[in-house]
Amino acid sequence: xxxxxxxxxxxxxxxxxDEKFDVLIEDNRIAQVGTDIQTADAEKIDAAGCLVVPGLIxxxxxxxxxGFEYKEDIESxxxxxxxxxxxxxxxxxxxxxVNDNKATTQYILHKAAQAxxxxxxxxxxxxxxxxxxxxxxxxxxxxxGCVAVTDDGHPVSHGEIMRRALEYARSFxxxxxxxxxxxxxxxxxxxxxxxxxxELGLRGIPWVAEVSAVARDxxxxxxxxARLHVAHVSTRGAVEIIRAAKARGARVTAETAPHYFTxxxxxxxxYDTHAKMNPPLRTSDxxxxxxxxxxxxxxxxxATDHAPHHPDExxxxxxxxxxxxxxxxxxxxxxxxLVEEGALSLSDAIACLTSGPxxxxxxxxxxxxxxxxxxxxxxxxxxxxxxxxxxxxxxSRNTPFGDWKLKGRAICTIVDGRITYRLSD
Amino acid sequence: MAFNHKHILGIEQMSAxxxxxxxxxxxxxxxxxxxxxxxxxxxxxKTVINVFFExxxxxxxxxxxxxxxxxxDTVNISASTSAVVKGETLEDTAKNLEAMKPDIIVMRHSxxxxxxxxxxRCDFSVINAGxxxxxxxxxxxxxxxxxxQKKGHIEGLTVAIIGDITHSRVARSNVYxxxxxGAEVRLCGPGTMLPPGIERLGAxxxxxxxxxxxxxxxxxxxxxxxxxxxxxxxxxxxxxxxFYGLTPDRMKLAKPDAIVMHPGPMNRGVEISSAVADGxxxxxxxxxxxxxxxxxxxxxxxxxGEKLEDSAQ
Numbered sequence: 036x037x038x039x040x041x042x043x044x045x046x047x048x049x050x051x052x053d054e055k056f057d058v059l060i061e062d063n064r065i066a067q068v069g070t071d072i073q074t075a076d077a078e079k080i081d082a083a084g085c086l087v088v089p090g091l092i093x094x095x096x097x098x099x100x101x102g103f104e105y106k107e108d109i110e111s112x113x114x115x116x117x118x119x120x121x122x123x124x125x126x127x128x129x130x131x132x133v134n135d136n137k138a139t140t141q142y143i144l145h146k147a148a149q150a151x152x153x154x155x156x157x158x159x160x161x162x163x164x165x166x167x168x169x170x171x172x173x174x175x176x177x178x179x180g181c182v183a184v185t186d187d188g189h190p191v192s193h194g195e196i197m198r199r200a201l202e203y204a205r206s207f208x209x210x211x212x213x214x215x216x217x218x219x220x221x222x223x224x225x226x227x228x229x230x231x232x233x234e235l236g237l238r239g240i241p242w243v244a245e246v247s248a249v250a251r252d253x254x255x256x257x258x259x260x261a262r263l264h265v266a267h268v269s270t271r272g273a274v275e276i277i278r279a280a281k282a283r284g285a286r287v288t289a290e291t292a293p294h295y296f297t298x299x300x301x302x303x304x305x306y307d308t309h310a311k312m313n314p315p316l317r318t319s320d321x322x323x324x325x326x327x328x329x330x331x332x333x334x335x336x337x338a339t340d341h342a343p344h345h346p347d348e349x350x351x352x353x354x355x356x357x358x359x360x361x362x363x364x365x366x367x368x369x370x371x372x373l374v375e376e377g378a379l380s381l382s383d384a385i386a387c388l389t390s391g392p393x394x395x396x397x398x399x400x401x402x403x404x405x406x407x408x409x410x411x412x413x414x415x416x417x418x419x420x421x422x423x424x425x426x427x428x429x430x431s432r433n434t435p436f437g438d439w440k441l442k443g444r445a446i447c448t449i450v451d452g453r454i455t456y457r458l459s460d
Numbered sequence: 461m462a463f464n465h466k467h468i469l470g471i472e473q474m475s476a477x478x479x480x481x482x483x484x485x486x487x488x489x490x491x492x493x494x495x496x497x498x499x500x501x502x503x504x505x506k507t508v509i510n511v512f513f514e515x516x517x518x519x520x521x522x523x524x525x526x527x528x529x530x531x532x533d534t535v536n537i538s539a540s541t542s543a544v545v546k547g548e549t550l551e552d553t554a555k556n557l558e559a560m561k562p563d564i565i566v567m568r569h570s571x572x573x574x575x576x577x578x579x580x581r582c583d584f585s586v587i588n589a590g591x592x593x594x595x596x597x598x599x600x601x602x603x604x605x606x607x608x609q610k611k612g613h614i615e616g617l618t619v620a621i622i623g624d625i626t627h628s629r630v631a632r633s634n635v636y637x638x639x640x641x642g643a644e645v646r647l648c649g650p651g652t653m654l655p656p657g658i659e660r661l662g663a664x665x666x667x668x669x670x671x672x673x674x675x676x677x678x679x680x681x682x683x684x685x686x687x688x689x690x691x692x693x694x695x696x697x698x699x700x701x702x703f704y705g706l707t708p709d710r711m712k713l714a715k716p717d718a719i720v721m722h723p724g725p726m727n728r729g730v731e732i733s734s735a736v737a738d739g740x741x742x743x744x745x746x747x748x749x750x751x752x753x754x755x756x757x758x759x760x761x762x763x764x765g766e767k768l769e770d771s772a773q
Contacts, residue, residue, distance in 0.1 A: 230657025236572035236594030236629060239656070306573030352550055352571035354592070 036452065037061045039074055043082030043413065047089060048386035049393075049402040058087055060409040063452035068403055080447060082413050088385050089402050090122025090410030090450065092392040093363065094183075095212075095266055095290060095338035098124070098155070101142060102131025107343040107430045109143065112363070113152035115341070115429035117456035119363040120445025122410035123154035123400055124341075125392075127187045128165070135160035135171040137179040144180050152455045153448075154410070156182040156398060158212060161200045165189045170200060177207045182396045183264065185212035188313065188358075190248060192218060197252065201261035210262040210288075210396055213252045215273070216314065220244035225354055227300040227315040235303065237353065240315050246272030253280045256287055264395050265289040267340050269314040271324035278333040288395040289328075290336035293362060293369035294435070296325045296378070302435055308349045308356035309435035312342070326378040335391035337384075339366045343431030361429045364422075368441035371416060375442065409452040416443045463761040467579045468587045470595035471636040479640055483605050485757035485765075486750065492529055493752055503532035503763055506563040510536045511553070512589070513569045518724055518748065519589050519598070523566045526755035532563075550577060558582050564759060567591075585762040593627045599723055600633035602754040604641065606747045607678055610719050615642030620672040620714075621663075622704060623682025623731055624653040624693075630723045631682060635661045648672035649704065652693045669704050674713045680721040681706050681731045697730050706732045711741065719743045 038060040045056040045068060052068075059067040059074060098112040107115075109126075116124045126143065128134035134143065140157045147155030159176035161184045163169050173184055184204060190213070191197040197213075204211050221244050226232050228239025249265055253276055256263035268274060268291045277289045294312065299319050302310035310316055328334040342359025349356050370388060373379045379387075393401025400410045422439050424432040448456035463481055471479070492500055508527040512520050520536060527534035539553070550569075554577075557565060564585045567575050572592030579586040590596040608614055619638050625631045625647050638645045645663040647654065648671075659665045666672035673679055684700060694700050711720065720732075720742045728734050736742065 228656060230660050233626075233655040233657050234632075234661065236592045236632060238593075306576055347549070350549070350551055352569070352574050352577060354571040 037074060037077035038080060038449065038452065039072060039077035040080045040082050040087050040411065040413065043085050043087035045087045045403065046382060046385050047403040048382045049089070049390035050404065052403070053382060058403065058411065060411070060449065060452045063409055065403055065405050065407050065409050068405060080413065084415065084417065085446065086385070086414040086416055088412050088414060089389040090400055090412050090448065091120045091367065091388045092123045092398060092401055093121045093339050093341070093366065094125040094336060094392045094396050095292070096124045096126050096341040096363065097129065097343065097359070098126040099343060100130065100146065101139070106345055109146040109155065110150040111428065111430040112341070112343070113147065113150045113155060115361070115363040115427060116153040117448045117450070118428040118445070119365070120367045120412040120414060120448055121153055121363060122412065122448060122450045123156060123398065125156040125158050125182060125396060127158055127185065128160040129187045133160050133165050134158070135163050135165070137172070137175045140176050140179040140181050151450070153450060156396070158182060159184045161186045161191055161211060162196065167191050167193055167196060170196070170203060173204055173209055174207050177209050181209070182398060183210040183212050185214060185266065187214055190214050190216045190218060194251065194255070198255050198259060201255055201259040201263065205259060205261040208262070208397070210264050212264045212266050214266050215245060215248035215252050217244045217248045220247070225311065226303050227317050229300060229318060231300045231303060235306070237303070242270045242272060242317065242321070245270045245314055246276065249273040250276050253277060253285060253287055257283065257285045260286065262286045267292050267295070267314060267338070268325065268328070268334060269295045269317050269321060271321050274324045274328040274333055278328065278331070281333060288336065289334050290338040290392070290395070291325050291329065291334045292338055292340045293366050294360060296322055296329065296373060297369050298435065306353040307435065308351065308353055309360060309433055311353060311356050311358055312360055313358040326373065329373070329379055329387060330383065335387060336395050337366065337370055337387040338392065339363055343429055344433045346432060349433050359433070361427070361431050361434050363429065364427050365434060365436050365441070367414065367445055368443045369436070371443035372441070409449060411449040412445050413447040414443060415446045418442070418444050418446070420444060463765055466585050466762065468597055468758050468762060469575055469579060470588060471597045471600050471633045471640070472595065474640070476640045479601065479604065479637055482601055482754065482757050482761060483608060485761060486601070486605050486753040489756040489760070490753040492756070493749070498529050499531055500529065501531045502760055503527070503530040506532045506763060507561065508532045508534045508564045508566065508759060509557060509560070509562045510534065510566045510589070511557065512536070512538050513567070513574070514590070516568055516590070519568065522748070522751040523589060523755050526752050526759055529752070530756055530759055532759065550574060551581065554578050554582050558584065564762060587758055587762065590629055592629065594629050595633045596629040597633050598751070598755055598758060599630050600637040601758070602747055602751040603634055603680065603721060604637050605750045605754055606721065606743050607719070609746070609750070610743055611677060614638065617643045617677040618646065618675060619643050619678040619680060620646040620648060620676040621680045621682065622648045622669055622672060622706065624684055625649050625658060625682070626653045626655045627685060628682050632661065634680065635663050646672045646676065650694070669706070669710060670713055673710050676714045676718055678719055678721060679706060679711065679714055683723065683725060684727055684731050701730050705730060706736050708733065708735045708739065711736055721747060724748070
């Protein structure tokens with residue numbers, strides 16, 4: 036089967052390509068990228084006015100499967116991914132059972148292969164049961180298909196265990212994804228600590244809870260010469276620490292999520308539980324620092340931290356609501372919004388959704404190089420639409436962007452040469 | 461002027477005119493409590509449900525008496541927050557209450573924003589009787605009524621509020637209310653009890669009680685809520701009383717005619733010495749008395765405010 040994508044603006048930041056090219060897909064691989072490609076028997080997709088980019092990769096999603104399928108499962112989660120333009124996602128291990136063993140990893144891969152909407156790369160746990168006490172079988176999980184390890188929402192508080200995890204994972208060239216947060220400073224906080232929390236009478240989480248933990252983890256990565264990927268950076272202080280560490284040559288990468296460069300703590304006013312997340316939405320100064328970090332490459336990855344929850348878990352008092360929002364179907368337009376506002380070049384924006392995440396976790400993909408698997412996303416950057424949470428592909432609806440007027444959207448998602456999503460007119 | 465609020469969620473949303481109207485209305489209701497038959501027919505046929513998710517005797521009783529003196533049918537529900545653990549959500553509670561067709565729900569809840577949640581989803585009027593560390597509007601209004609009675613005015617006064625500002629809904633509501641009526645507010649407490657940016661609500665911040673009390677017209681002490689302090693907010697109550705307790709000596713720094721207020725219940729010997737609590741400057745029981753009148757005014761005004769002339773005369 037062949038697909039020929041014609042007349043599109045091909046943008047492949049990994050190779051500095053930004054030109055009007057055709058792309059030919061043959062036998063599930065990128066066969067040719069160039070002008071005037073002639074082929075008789077290919078399905079043709081006219082991409083005039085559109086961007087043709089490497090398949091988007093989201094390295095921080097919660098598919099909730101196994102264990103919490105009422106929020107999301109691998110089928111619905113990957114369907115949402117495809118609808119958002121993602122051809123691959125890395126899924127977090129805080130499932131039930133926890134993905135801290137080969138069997139669970141294999142289950143995830145098996146179900147993902149059946150669903151087929153997007154590639155799924157499991158991320159295993161650092162410690163057994165995410166308890167932060169003893170190392171999980173990192174080598175075995177890597178062999179089974181895990182691309183990284185993390186204790187996700189449960190930061191590894193014990194310094195020595197984090198040190199040993201980094202040392203051990205280094206032997207397997209396995210990146211450690213760090214949810215860097217000092218829980219003793221988080222306390223029972225439910226939003227960013229600051230004037231808005233004071234005004235609303237809600238307990239605050241100080242920025243230093245993130246920054247001090249990022250500092251520890253970055254220093255440990257340098258000390259052990261291991262690979263560290265810092266998840267969901269939300270503060271100016273963390274951006275500055277990561278920038279300095281990278282300048283020193285540390286093997287550190289970092290991501291942020293669209294909500295941290297789009298919303299501030301002001302979104303909590305009115306006690307909107309769709310603005311409750313961890314780390315919490317911060318100040319406009321932090322938002323500015325996140326945008327600067329994306330622009331200068333300190334933050335090389337935009338990930339969604341897609342965290343589906345049932346309406347019953349959000350339709351409660353603010354203190355009691357669970358943390359997190361869905362993000363697979365809004366990440367691309369929110370990132371393009373950043374480009375529209377001049378905070379980021381289009382090429383850098385696409386890099387943060389393709390080559391950046393691929394490099395952070397050493398994933399295949401992230402480029403349109405000939406011979407690579409044909410993971411391609413076609414984006415109409417001009418299409419205007421209004422987000423209707425009820426119309427999403429995710430099983431959950433917990434987004435703060437409901438009714439937002441968005442611009443730009445994936446119109447076609449191709450995984451291994453198969454069309455997994457097509458926007459219907 | 462007309463009162464245009466369906467709900468009383470906080471002082472933040474009120475104008476100075478709203479506050480003055482409530483205080484004036486409360487004044488006119490005060491004498492109902494002094495009659496031998498303490499009842500007017502104003503809210504006859506109206507149903508008021510007091511839903512208290514957090515323990516309270518003073519505020520709940522005050523609202524209940526207020527409702528009864530206006531001839532409303534008042535019902536009390538004390539639901540501990542453990543009802544949440546038992547499974548009923550606030551939304552279900554709200555739906556159940558709505559099905560009983562109340563006119564007004566008076567709600568106290570340990571979660572900031574809970575009354576707002578109810579107000580958004582239901583037809584009845586909601587009066588916030590204290591939500592988390594957010595607002596306690598009826599308390600601030602009764603404080604203002606007391607100050608106005610004792611001082612004759614509010615504009616231009618200096619009011620020092622001392623104690624655990626971080627956890628105090630009373631402090632927040634009072635800062636808004638006093639600011640709107642032109643008083644100068646000082647907030648004082650140890651660093652662990654002064655939340656970030658609190659000065660932006662419109663107050664001067666002090667970490668020494670002597671400085672805060674000096675020249676004040678009103679000294680308002682807050683209860684040290686021992687259950688909220690944990691182990692990290694204070695070394696000991698003994699030390700707190702040494703550095704932040706209101707003693708007769710410290711009261712001498714205030715204006716000679718200054719009054720002492722406390723929302724209660726007091727921890728004698730901790731935030732306030734008995735000599736001050738029982739001294740001539742205290743107006744603590746006046747606050748309680750005014751509480752009933754203010755709550756009558758709130759129930760009356762959110763009900764539409766008809767028949768005031770008949771009922772209060």
